[in-house]
Amino acid sequence: MTTPVLQAIDLCRYFRRGKYEVRAVDGVTLAIEAGEFVSLVGASGCGKSTLLALLAGLDTPTSGHIEYLGASLGDMSRRQLAEYRAAQIGVVFQSFNLVPHRTALQNVELALYFSGFQRTERKRRAAHTLERLGMGDRLDHRPADLSGGEQQRVAIGRALVKEPQIVFADEPTGNLDQDHTMQIAELLKELNATGKTIVMVTHNLDLAQDCSSRLIRLDYGRISEASRT
Numbered sequence: 001m002t003t004p005v006l007q008a009i010d011l012c013r014y015f016r017r018g019k020y021e022v023r024a025v026d027g028v029t030l031a032i033e034a035g036e037f038v039s040l041v042g043a044s045g046c047g048k049s050t051l052l053a054l055l056a057g058l059d060t061p062t063s064g065h066i067e068y069l070g071a072s073l074g075d076m077s078r079r080q081l082a083e084y085r086a087a088q089i090g091v092v093f094q095s096f097n098l099v100p101h102r103t104a105l106q107n108v109e110l111a112l113y114f115s116g117f118q119r120t121e122r123k124r125r126a127a128h129t130l131e132r133l134g135m136g137d138r139l140d141h142r143p144a145d146l147s148g149g150e151q152q153r154v155a156i157g158r159a160l161v162k163e164p165q166i167v168f169a170d171e172p173t174g175n176l177d178q179d180h181t182m183q184i185a186e187l188l189k190e191l192n193a194t195g196k197t198i199v200m201v202t203h204n205l206d207l208a209q210d211c212s213s214r215l216i217r218l219d220y221g222r223i224s225e226a227s228r229t
């Protein structure tokens, strides 16, 4: 058997709020093979974004661990972890996290800052990615001057421009109409067809069925169902 690209072993992430403890992720064990397209579904507050942040190395588990190609994220130095985030993964955040005073083009180009590409090449790649997302005529707009769906597409562009091995997308079509949802679905499927691994959080079951090869349902921080689509 090949080593999974990502593996979570008995992963827990608890948040303490005064005397209460929220068990956002509560004992998740899963393995994701290279080239898989996994959809994470479940009720609001069941821990999807928390799990995604852990897998992306953006948050540290309370207990349990995560392996990327057999190497434990917890054992990586700060620098190795930064490299993992910079080179291997792209994240589309539920709340976009765009830099407000930068244009759409600059927001996407920023993702290539540590890539080693010259500025002109960075700009060319960023513009090309945004054009593919139907944003070619919005390159010079700042986030405040874009609609929610357009901001979402910039956030997607920022994750894809590095051509990372794994794309984590948290509700990538949450603010999009049907047409744009289909466009993003096609783009993610295309990306997956080129061998990229995709982990997508969505409330849209049709989208999950259409795009992904596996559906994982979370319930109060635990996997309640895992099925092939």
Ligand SMILES: Nc1ncnc2c1ncn2[C@@H]1O[C@H](COP(=O)(O)OP(=O)(O)OP(=O)(O)O)[C@@H](O)[C@H]1O
Residues within 6 Å of the ligand: 015, 016, 017, 022, 023, 024, 042, 043, 044, 045, 046, 047, 048, 049, 050, 051, 094
């Ligand atoms: N930083 C935090 N501090 C305290 N509690 C948190 C924190 N982050 C998340 N939580 C709690 O953990 C639980 C899981 O949150 P999470 O954001 O992972 O849910 P979700 O499944 O992504 O929900 P949604 O579909 O609404 O985005 C929630 O009950 C939330 O209130």
Ligand SMILES: [Mg+2]
Residues within 6 Å of the ligand: 048, 049, 050, 094, 170
């Ligand atoms: Mg969420």
